[in-house]
Structures are given as C-alpha cells and as structure tokens.
Amino acid sequence: MANTETFYDVMRSQGITRRSFMKYCSLTASALGLGPAFVPQIAHAMETKPRTPVIWVHGLECTCCSESFIRSAHPLAKDVILSMISLDYDDTLMAAAGHAAEAAMMETIEKYKGQYILAVEGNPPLNEDGMFCISGGKPFVEKLKLAAKDAKAVISWGACASYGCVQAAKPNPTQATPVHKVITDKPIIKVPGCPPIAEVMTGVITYMLTFDRLPELDRQGRPAMFYGQRIHDKCYRRPHFDAGQFVEEWDDDGARKGYCLYKMGCKGPTTYNACSTIRWNEGVSFPIQSGHGCIGCSEDGFWDQGTFYDRVTDLTQFGVEANADQIGFAAAGVVGAGVAAHAAISALKSAQNKAQKTPTPTNEEA
Amino acid sequence: MSQRSLLVGPFNRVEGDLEIRLEVAEGRVTNAYANSPMFRGFEQMMLGKVPIDALTITPRICGICSISQSAAAAAALGAAAGKPPAPQGALVAAILHGIENICDHLTHFNLFFCADFARPAYAGRGWHSRATERFTAMEGSAVRASVDARAQILHIVGLLGGKWPHTLAIQPGGVTRAPTARDRIRMMSTLAAFRRYLETVLFGAAVEDFAHLGTADALRGWAHGDAGLFNEIAADLDLGAMGAGPGRYMSFGAYPLPEGRSFGPGLWENGVLSPIDTDTIREDLSHAWMLGEGAHPSQGQTVPDEDMRDPGYSWCKAPRLAGRTVETGAFARQVVGGHAGALALALAGSNVQARVIGRLLEIARTQMLLEKWVAALKPESRFMDDVAVPQEGEGEGLVEAARGALGHWIRIEAGKIAGYQIIAPTTWNFSPRDANGTPGPVEAALVGAAVGDSEDTPLSVQHIVRSFDPCMVCTVH
Numbered sequence: 089m090a091n092t093e094t095f096y097d098v099m100r101s102q103g104i105t106r107r108s109f110m111k112y113c114s115l116t117a118s119a120l121g122l123g124p125a126f127v128p129q130i131a132h133a134m135e136t137k138p139r140t141p142v143i144w145v146h147g148l149e150c151t152c153c154s155e156s157f158i159r160s161a162h163p164l165a166k167d168v169i170l171s172m173i174s175l176d177y178d179d180t181l182m183a184a185a186g187h188a189a190e191a192a193m194m195e196t197i198e199k200y201k202g203q204y205i206l207a208v209e210g211n212p213p214l215n216e217d218g219m220f221c222i223s224g225g226k227p228f229v230e231k232l233k234l235a236a237k238d239a240k241a242v243i244s245w246g247a248c249a250s251y252g253c254v255q256a257a258k259p260n261p262t263q264a265t266p267v268h269k270v271i272t273d274k275p276i277i278k279v280p281g282c283p284p285i286a287e288v289m290t291g292v293i294t295y296m297l298t299f300d301r302l303p304e305l306d307r308q309g310r311p312a313m314f315y316g317q318r319i320h321d322k323c324y325r326r327p328h329f330d331a332g333q334f335v336e337e338w339d340d341d342g343a344r345k346g347y348c349l350y351k352m353g354c355k356g357p358t359t360y361n362a363c364s365t366i367r368w369n370e371g372v373s374f375p376i377q378s379g380h381g382c383i384g385c386s387e388d389g390f391w392d393q394g395t396f397y398d399r400v401t402d403l404t405q406f407g408v409e410a411n412a413d414q415i416g417f418a419a420a421g422v423v424g425a426g427v428a429a430h431a432a433i434s435a436l437k438s439a440q441n442k443a444q445k446t447p448t449p450t451n452e453e454a
Numbered sequence: 455m456s457q458r459s460l461l462v463g464p465f466n467r468v469e470g471d472l473e474i475r476l477e478v479a480e481g482r483v484t485n486a487y488a489n490s491p492m493f494r495g496f497e498q499m500m501l502g503k504v505p506i507d508a509l510t511i512t513p514r515i516c517g518i519c520s521i522s523q524s525a526a527a528a529a530a531l532g533a534a535a536g537k538p539p540a541p542q543g544a545l546v547a548a549i550l551h552g553i554e555n556i557c558d559h560l561t562h563f564n565l566f567f568c569a570d571f572a573r574p575a576y577a578g579r580g581w582h583s584r585a586t587e588r589f590t591a592m593e594g595s596a597v598r599a600s601v602d603a604r605a606q607i608l609h610i611v612g613l614l615g616g617k618w619p620h621t622l623a624i625q626p627g628g629v630t631r632a633p634t635a636r637d638r639i640r641m642m643s644t645l646a647a648f649r650r651y652l653e654t655v656l657f658g659a660a661v662e663d664f665a666h667l668g669t670a671d672a673l674r675g676w677a678h679g680d681a682g683l684f685n686e687i688a689a690d691l692d693l694g695a696m697g698a699g700p701g702r703y704m705s706f707g708a709y710p711l712p713e714g715r716s717f718g719p720g721l722w723e724n725g726v727l728s729p730i731d732t733d734t735i736r737e738d739l740s741h742a743w744m745l746g747e748g749a750h751p752s753q754g755q756t757v758p759d760e761d762m763r764d765p766g767y768s769w770c771k772a773p774r775l776a777g778r779t780v781e782t783g784a785f786a787r788q789v790v791g792g793h794a795g796a797l798a799l800a801l802a803g804s805n806v807q808a809r810v811i812g813r814l815l816e817i818a819r820t821q822m823l824l825e826k827w828v829a830a831l832k833p834e835s836r837f838m839d840d841v842a843v844p845q846e847g848e849g850e851g852l853v854e855a856a857r858g859a860l861g862h863w864i865r866i867e868a869g870k871i872a873g874y875q876i877i878a879p880t881t882w883n884f885s886p887r888d889a890n891g892t893p894g895p896v897e898a899a900l901v902g903a904a905v906g907d908s909e910d911t912p913l914s915v916q917h918i919v920r921s922f923d924p925c926m927v928c929t930v931h
Binding site: 146148149150151152153154155156188189190213215216219220221222223224225253254255257258259260261262264282283337338339343344363367368369370372373374375376377378379380383385391394395396397 | 461463464466469470471473491492493494495496498499502503504506507509510511514515516517518520540605608609611612613614615616617618619620621622623625627628629630631632758760762769836837838840911927
C-alpha cells in the first residue's frame with residue numbers, strides 16, 4: 089500500500105482527542121444498529137486499517153448531499169469528511185482549481201488503484217453525448233467512467249446518483265441517468281434521499297471500513313440497516329394514525345396537536361428511510377415533525393408520482409385499526425406501481441426474515 | 455508582449471460547474487466569456503405539473519439556496535392566488551430564509567473565498583501564515599469553527615422546517631409548523647450562541663458595532679476578528695481596486711413581511727435609487743445555447759439548442775433590466791437597502807472587497823433581525839391561511855437569495871403549469887453577452903485583471919469570480 093496512515097492517525101493529527109474518537113465509535117455503533125460490544129471492534133479497525141481514499145465527483149446535481157454532510161452533521165461526523173477520510177479529490181471543497189484539480193484526481197487514481205472508493209453525487213446526462221454536463225472540457229459521463237474503472241466500490245450518494253431524482257422528471261430533458269446504469273462492473277451502494285441523512289452517509293463509510301465489506305443491501309441496493317423500515321413504522325405520529333386522528337388542513341387543530349399527516353399526502357407509509365429514527369440536523373427534527381408530510385425522497389421515481397400533496401387514498405376504507413402493511417399496499421397503488429411491487433416484496437421479505445433470519449448487524453427488527 | 459487565450463475551469467469552491475475563457479494580452483485580461491456548462495431543464499419539467507408541486511421540485515434546483523427557491527415558488531403561487539400568507543407564517547418564513555442566507559455568507563467567506571489566501575503563491579506576505587492557519591481548505595481553524603457554528607444555527611431550520619437542505623415548510627399561505635413557546639426559547643438560545651460565535655470569531659466585537667459602521671473607511675479599516683484579517687489582506691492585495699461591476703445594483707428586497715421588506719427593493723445607480731419595473735426584464739438568448747426569441751420571463755421558454763451553435767457559448771440566458779446589465783448580491787442589497795456604509799462604498803465603486811464586506815455587513819444585520827423576529831413570534835397565532843391556487847392565472851415571486859435577486863414566474867392554465875421561468879441571481883451576474891455584444895457583469899469585471907506569465911488559473915481571476923459567490927446550479931437550472 090502506498091499509504092499506511094490509519095484513520096486514527098489522521099484524526100489525531102487533526103487534534104481530535106481520544107475521548108472524542110471513542111464517542112464517535114459508539115455513536116457510529118448505535119447509528120449502525122450495533123450493540124456496545126461492537127464499539128471496540130470499530131475502534132480497533134479505525135486504529136489499524138489504512139484510511140480509505142475517497143474520490144468524490146459531482147454530476148447533474150445540486151450539491152445538497154455534500155451540504156447535508158458538512159453542514160448538518162454531528163461535529164464528529166463532520167470530521168469524517170473534513171479530516172478522517174481526507175477526501176483526496178472533491179470538486180466543491182478542495183483547494184486546487186482548474187488543471188491542478190484535474191491532475192489531483194488522476195494522481196489519486198494512480199496512487200490508490202483498486203483501493204479507493206468513488207463517491208458519486210449527481211448523475212450523468214446521456215443525451216447528446218453528455219454535453220449537458222461538461223467538466224474539464226469533457227462530458228461528466230467520461231469522468232465518471234474513468235474514476236470508476238479503478239475504484240474498489242462506488243457509492244451513489246442521494247436520489248440523483250441512485251435513481252435520477254428531479255432532473256430525470258418527465259420529460260427528462262437531458263436524459264439524466266442513474267449511476268448503476270452506466271457503471272455495471274463495480275459493486276454499487278445506493279444511499280438515496282434528497283439529500284441522505286448525514287449520519288447515514290458517515291455510517292455507511294464507517295461500516296465498510298470496520299467490517300471490510302459492503303453493508304447488507306436491500307433489493308434496491310440500499311444499506312438495509314438504514315433503509316429497512318418505513319418512515320411510518322417509527323414515526324412519532326404513528327399513534328395518531330392508529331387512533332384515526334388526522335390533520336385535515338394546514339394549521340388546523342389536529343396540526344397543532346401533532347396528528348398524523350397521512351391525509352395531507354404524507355408518503356411515510358411507503359418510504360423506506362431512517363428519518364423518523366435518526367432525524368435531521370443533528371437529531372433535531374424531520375419533515376413530518378415540521379408539520380409537512382414525507383415526500384418519499386428515498387424511493388425511486390418519487391418525483392413523477394403525481395402531486396406531493398394528494399391524499400394517498402381515502403382512509404376510511406381501512407378503518408382506524410388498519411396496520412401499516414395494509415395501508416402500504418393500498419397507498420402504493422396510488423403512489424405508483426413500482427413502489428407497490430417494492431412494498432409487496434418487502435412485506436414478504438420481512439415475513440420471511442422473521443422466520444429464518446440469521447443475526448446480522450442491522451436494526452431491521454429492532 | 456504575448457497574447458494568449460486561457461480556459462479556466464472547472465472552478466472549485468464555487469457551487470456547481472463553471473468555465474471561463476479568457477483572452478489575455480500584455481499581462482491583462484482583455485475579454486472574458488463565462489460558460490455555465492451544466493443544464494438540467496427544470497423549466498421544461500415543470501410544464502404540465504400541478505402548480506403546488508413547484509414547492510417541492512424547484513428547491514431541488516440548489517442544495518445551497520433551497521429555501522430561497524422554496525420562498526420564491528411560494529411567493530409566485532401566492533401572487534397567482536392573489537392572497538398574502540398569514541402574517542406570522544411570513545415571519546417564520548423570514549426566519550428560515552434569513553438563517554439560510556446567513557449560513558451561505560458564512561460558507562462563502564470561510565470555505566469558498568478566503569481559502570485562496572492560504573495559497574503558496576502568497577507565501578512571504580506578512581499575513582500568509584495567519585491566513586493559512588485560519589483558512590486552509592477543509593482544515594483551517596476558521597473553516598472548522600464556521601462549519602460548527604453553521605450546524606448549530608441550522609437547528610432552528612430543523613425545528614421550524616424539519617430538515618435542511620430541501621426544507622418543505624414554506625407554503626403560499628404561510629408555514630406548516632406552528633412554533634410553540636418552548637421552540638421560541640430554544641431558538642433564542644441558539645441565536646445567542648451564534649451571536650457569541652460572531653462576536654468572538656468573525657467580528658471580534660459586538661455585532662452592532664460592525665453593523666453600524668457608517669463610512670467606507672470605517673468598514674475597510676475594521677481590524678478585529680477574521681473580518682479584520684480579511685481587510686488587512688484586501689488592503690495588501692488591493693482587492694478594493696479589482697473586479698469592478700456595472701455600478702448598477704438591483705435588489706428585489708429581502709424578507710417580505712406585512713410591514714414591508716426588511717432590506718428594501720430598488721435599482722441604485724450613481725447615488726440615485728429608483729423602483730424596479732420588472733416588466734422591463736428580458737432574457738436575451740443571442741449568446742446562449744437556447745432556441746427561440748428573447749422574452750419577458752412570464753412569456754419565456756427554455757428550449758436548449760442541442761447543436762450548441764455559435765455564437766452561443768453558455769447554457770445561461772442573459773437577463774437584462776431595461777436592456778442593461780445589473781449586479782445583484784448581498785452588497786447590492788445593502789446599497790439598495792440604504793445602509794450608510796454600503797452606500798459610501800458604492801460611491802467609491804464596486805469591487806472584490808466591497809462584495810465581501812457587503813456579506814459581512816449582512817451577516818451582522820441579519821443576526822439582529824433574526825433576534826427581533828424570534829422575539830415577535832406569537833405561538834397562539836395562525837401560521838397558515840387558506841390560499842387556494844387558482845385554475846387559471848399568473849404569478850411573479852420575487853425574493854432575495856443570499857446571492858441576490860431571485861424571481862419565479864408561473865403561468866397556470868386548466869389547473870396545470872403552462873409556463874415556469876426562473877431567473878436566479880447568478881443568471882444576472884454570470885450572464886453571457888447580449889445581442890448588443892454587452893458582456894455580463896462578471897465578464898466585464900474580469901477585463902483588466904492581472905495575469906502572470908506562468909499563471910494558467912490566475913489568482914486575480916479567481917478572487918474576482920469568487921467575490922460574486924456564484925451559484926452555477928441555480929444559474930442554469
């Protein structure tokens with residue numbers, strides 16, 4: 089290896105104390121759904137394994153993923169990006185500019201052949217030979233292929249890289265295309281969301297380092313530890329759903345009382361993400377807590393499913409005691425056939441899991 | 455002396471993709487051409503959608519100024535409905551928007567702009583070691599402190615808006631979240647902590663002391679905190695003589711509240727403030743890779759020219775106000791809003807240093823506004839009025855993003871979006887040439903910039919470009 093510096097070395101050189109380091113390890117363990125027993129394992133890995141070089145490239149996107157990462161993250165999680173991982177190349181944050189920046193990327197690829205992780209934010213537009221996103225005089229799709237060729241694995245950050253996101257909305261003027269349709273010969277981890285939660289982003293990287301393998305992925309290629317449950321399953325407003333108490337219009341009495349937002353178009357019942365457990369902006373809140381329904385931004389095609397504010401369905405047909413799976417099926421029928429299939433498969437899968445699941449480090453059943 | 459042509463880009467530490475072609479003679483830039491090389495086609499996607507979906511889709515144009523886009527979309531829908539939001543809802547929207555703007559200025563200063571002073575090319579300057587310690591990209595102590603401070607103040611956005619970026623709370627009728635008395639106290643303590651950061655780190659003195667500086671010399675001579683370090687560097691590098699803008703400053707006015715806009719709207723030129731007639735806005739397409747005729751945004755279309763024909767050289771349209779270029783941004787907003795110190799600086803001419811000072815001023819003044827607004831929250835009030843978007847209609851939504859004037863124009867026919875045009879601040883500042891051959895503000899500001907013989911990414915060019923804090927993903931959307 090060209091570089092034997094460990095994550096811990098990098099953290100120490102940035103003045104991060106041992107105490108903060110251990111705190112980070114235990115926070116990460118709990119974020120990953122692992123017990124306290126795993127904390128020393130994580131700490132050991134970070135002390136002994138060479139830091140993983142990361143190349144972070146931007147295609148068609150809005151940089152919200154980077155922003156989520158650096159702005160909203162827990163200070164310790166933020167240090168992951170600012171020092172631990174020591175991003176070797178990042179379009180938005182790095183010091184170099186122009187040709188020097190391009191050279192830095194090539195140098196990293198050469199130096200860490202087969203060792204680095206390629207983090208992709210955004211996606212390539214394929215229309216007209218990729219001319220809608222030109223980086224360094226070449227279509228972004230070329231840069232993406234070049235950087236992916238020698239990568240150990242690819243992380244698709246956010247809904248853009250994972251699914252296409254809003255720029256792929258009909259009529260998809262630029263033919264924005266998710267990463268896995270362009271890069272087909274590398275392991276790809278999708279971390280969808282618009283943007284993904286910062287702690288999810290750092291958790292995924294830490295897992296890969298600690299256990300030296302990709303996290304367990306669901307059928308859509310998302311880490312199961314974070315995308316194994318519906319927002320609805322752990323929503324703090326769920327008791328109101330079960331009790332049939334709903335917000336009927338904005339700022340009504342029910343809204344003041346924190347009733348369920350299902351009738352205001354909330355897509356929580358069909359959306360798999362960790363918002364209702366990990367929450368946002370250092371655990372302060374998440375969209376449902378601000379009185380606005382979930383828009384389902386970690387699901388494929390969320391941008392083209394009809395209006396975000398339509399009631400998913402008329403609830404009376406379920407009765408007040410309907411469970412999430414029933415609602416999930418019916419709601420998905422309205423939200424979109426793709427999601428319906430997913431919901432059905434997931435329901436099946438989770439039933440199987442309950443019967444035969446071997447212990448894995450996820451919180452799927454927590 | 456040599457004549458040469460330089461292609462500068464991709465630019466880092468700007469939001470999105472940017473490429474600038476420079477013609478250089480005798481060690482100076484003689485012509486500059488700004489290209490926004492990324493196009494996504496949001497305006498085409500909006501067509502046929504249900505109008506309120508603009509609230510969810512348009513913020514995703516940009517992960518840095520998503521609340522600005524959200525506020526503009528809500529304003530355009532509200533204008534189409536012909537009803538204002540609930541007053542307390544407008545207040546919460548102003549708080550959300552103010553925090554995003556203050557965060558953007560902080561990011562620009564610490565992460566994007568000052569990092570250039572840590573470059574080895576400046577080794578040997580009296581301030582270089584201090585600048586390196588404070589501003590080195592991703593590592594400097596000021597960089598870290600600002601990232602922490604930002605994450606803290608964003609708790610307020612979390613509390614009121616659920617999440618940042620891509621907050622969903624702002625609606626035409628107000629906001630979805632009615633803050634409680636407890637929330638208000640929590641926000642006050644968050645703001646108090648942010649004030650401590652500003653007073654110990656950025657300004658090195660009371661926020662009010664900086665906000666009330668009333669002369670150009672006082673602003674340029676401020677010597678405390680990181681603001682003082684910037685002034686010291688700016689004086690040494692003569693940033694006050696670099697990157698002149700058109701001298702016309704436009705602001706739509708920031709934070710629409712029932713009592714008026716907190717920073718007023720208008721067009722300022724040569725000491726004269728006049729109202730803006732948005733009917734005189736035209737987007738010129740002569741040098742953009744766009745098909746069709748130039749038009750007012752209420753009638754405009756977005757049809758990319760897939761052949762990318764000459765003389766087009768950018769995906770960016772060229773907006774003009776009554777046929778002329780204007781500069782927009784925090785400095786423009788402070789000038790138009792009538793801040794005495796900013797006005798004094800404007801009379802001395804627009805430049806790199808003035809733009810940075812404009813942002814610092816606005817950080818201080820916005821902190822004061824935020825404290826006032828949070829104190830004025832009345833938890834028992836209504837935060838959302840019923841504002842029904844009509845089946846047919848038009849609306850213009852004008853707000854001020856961190857980087858300047860942002861407008862959304864919507865046309866609704868048969869309950870669906872029939873036209874949606876957006877002009878972002880950087881569309882004004884980084885526009886290409888128009889049919890008369892008049893360069894955009896940044897293209898003009900770059901003329902005369904010094905280029906060393908061995909430089910292929912000239913430092914002066916980087917300072918000038920970054921002084922506008924471009925947001926390229928908003929520019930072409």
